Amino acid sequence: MSLGQQLHPHLPFLRRYARALTGSQTHGDAYVRATLEAIVAAPEEFPSGVDPRLGLYKTFHAIWSSSHLDDEPGFSGSIGQEAIAHARLARLTPLPRQALLLTALEGFTTEDAGYLIGLDTADVEALVEEALEEIEAQTRAKVLIIEDEPIIAMDIETIVRDLGHDVTAIAVTREDAVREALAERPGLVLADIQLADDSSGIDAVKDILAEFSVPVIFITAFPERLLTGERPEPTFLITKPFQRSTVKAAISQALFFDEATAPA
Incomplete structure (x- = not known):
């Protein structure tokens, strides 16, 4: 091969x-x-x-x-x-976030992450702990969840609330999502791709972004379809089934860039 x-x-x-x-x-x-x-x-x-x-x-x-x-x-x-x-x-x-993304988002072991960024295992573990501490101190946000599977929606809601953020609503259709977004103006959106009425979470997000700017994390069981590099595609993406640490890392990184580029 x-x-x-x-x-x-x-x-x-x-x-x-x-x-x-x-x-x-x-x-x-x-x-x-x-x-x-x-x-x-x-x-x-x-x-x-x-x-x-x-x-x-x-x-x-x-x-x-x-x-x-x-x-x-x-x-x-x-x-x-x-x-x-x-x-x-x-x-x-920073390196702590690189270590967290490599282990939590990409699923590398601490040994492999150390090889990738040129550090030993103990250093990687310390960096991940540092990143997690930073997450704890991160500015709290209002979060809109767009997800039509109740168990998954509740799981995401628990993770979001445990991180100290507020959940404004759980929307199950494109229409619901847009209505809830305009009502509460969330600081972050977590969106499934396929919704209850056969509408698209991507279309719902496009409608929302046409009204105001907000960081978005997409959730899908088929990430390869949205990571081709051939068209406008999500910046932040979580694969189903997901680990709690994966969602945590993605939320943190999305808010990290949003806060860092916000007007002073």
Whole structure:
């Protein structure tokens, strides 16, 4: 099997990680493209003796640590000032959050995460603890949940409330979601893709975003369909079935970028 064939199944999930790390689909996908270009240009330098997924993420982190994509000719002009600001902010995404995303969102062990960011296991564990402490101190938000499966909705609501946030409503249809969003103006939206009336959570979110800006986390059992890099796609995405730690990390990172870019 060729190296490309080995890496292909892991690309959607690298896009997910890159977008969560940068807070932007545009910049996350750009770093993934740069990673693939580096692999194609020098396949002999691809990490050997490790799982292909680990090697892929290791190459990504090398690009992430050394690249300045927003300074490249033509890059900024095609994406606008807001995206440039996101890219510069992304460089400030601290190591604790990288460690948390690698373990909680991407499911790497602390040993593997240490390999990826160049630290030992004890250091990674300490970084994750630091990130969790930061989450505890994070500004509280009003959260709208768009989910038509009652058990999943209750599970998400419990996680959100345990993090100290308020749940404004649980909407099960596109119409409900838009109505509740306009009534309460939440600071975060958690949205399933498929809703009770066969409407789309994506369409519901588009309707909401047409009225006001708010960070959004999508939830789906089929992440590969929304991580192609070929069209406008979610920046933050959780895969069903999810772990509590995954939801916690995604909420924290979405609010991290929202708070960091908010006017003083």
